Amino acid sequence: SQQGEEDPQALSIQEGENATMNCSYKTSINNLQWYRQNSGRGLVHLILIRSNEREKHSGRLRVTLDTSKKSSSLLITASRAADTASYFCATRDNQGGKLIFGQGTELSVKP
Amino acid sequence: DADVTQTPRNRITKTGKRIMLECSQTKGHDRMYWYRQDPGLGLRLIYYSFDVKDINKGEISDGYSVSRQAQAKFSLSLESAIPNQTALYFCATSDPRTGAREKLFFGSGTQLSVL
Numbered sequence: 001s002q003q004g005e006e007d008p009q010a011l012s013i014q015e016g017e018n019a020t021m022n023c024s025y026k027t028s029i030n031n032l033q034w035y036r037q038n039s040g041r042g043l044v045h046l047i048l049i050r051s052n053e054r055e056k057h058s059g060r061l062r063v064t065l066d067t068s069k070k071s072s073s074l075l076i077t078a079s080r081a082a083d084t085a086s087y088f089c090a091t092r093d094n095q096g097g098k099l100i101f102g103q104g105t106e107l108s109v110k111p
Numbered sequence: 112d113a114d115v116t117q118t119p120r121n122r123i124t125k126t127g128k129r130i131m132l133e134c135s136q137t138k139g140h141d142r143m144y145w146y147r148q149d150p151g152l153g154l155r156l157i158y159y160s161f162d163v164k165d166i167n168k169g170e171i172s173d174g175y176s177v178s179r180q181a182q183a184k185f186s187l188s189l190e191s192a193i194p195n196q197t198a199l200y201f202c203a204t205s206d207p208r209t210g211a212r213e214k215l216f217f218g219s220g221t222q223l224s225v226l
């Protein structure tokens with residue numbers, strides 16, 4: 001079964017607004033990563049947060065991690081039409097190496 | 112630029128046919144992965160390989176097999192394709208030397224349709 005569950009499945013906003021996507025997972029993790037996918041193309045890594053971190057920033061991206069609730073959120077501030085894509089969270093467990101992906105959030109930013 | 116290349120980009124085949132999807136990389140990464148993507152289901156791990164002599168099943172390996180021919184090459188085979196294997200297939204690589212910051216690099220995908 002999927003490790004990550006993402007919420008919402010789809011999000012539509014206007015340019016300039018902020019977009020927030022949430023990810024919940026089931027087991028203990030080593031780190032959590034967010035990826036972006038433009039329609040039908042390969043995924044691209046955006047940001048990684050380790051299990052001992054609570055918040056990370058990268059440009060207009062802000063990721064939070066709450067290990068007690070087994071959840072993470074991705075905030076995109078001041079969104080642009082070019083941010084339109086699907087966003088996936090992925091978790092790496094403590095045994096691992098392999099990454100398990102969530103189902104993704106489809107973001108549409110309207111100009 | 113170092114890259115992850117998948118061939119073919121698109122493939123249409125018939126039920127029962129054997130098909131191979133190929134992946135090669137110039138990144139020098141030891142770890143390689145095959146995922147499939149279905150609408151609404153995200154990406155699911157089929158097989159992964161942490162080095163040339165290491166092959167592991169993922170979440171949904173039934174009906175698939177893989178071969179790691181070299182560090183740079185990892186192929187996925189469908190021995191007898193069936194329509195529910197119609198999906199977008201991705202190859203990915205990662206470098207364990209990056210430790211806690213290890214991330215995946217994806218190919219552009221192969222859209223497979225089984226009629």
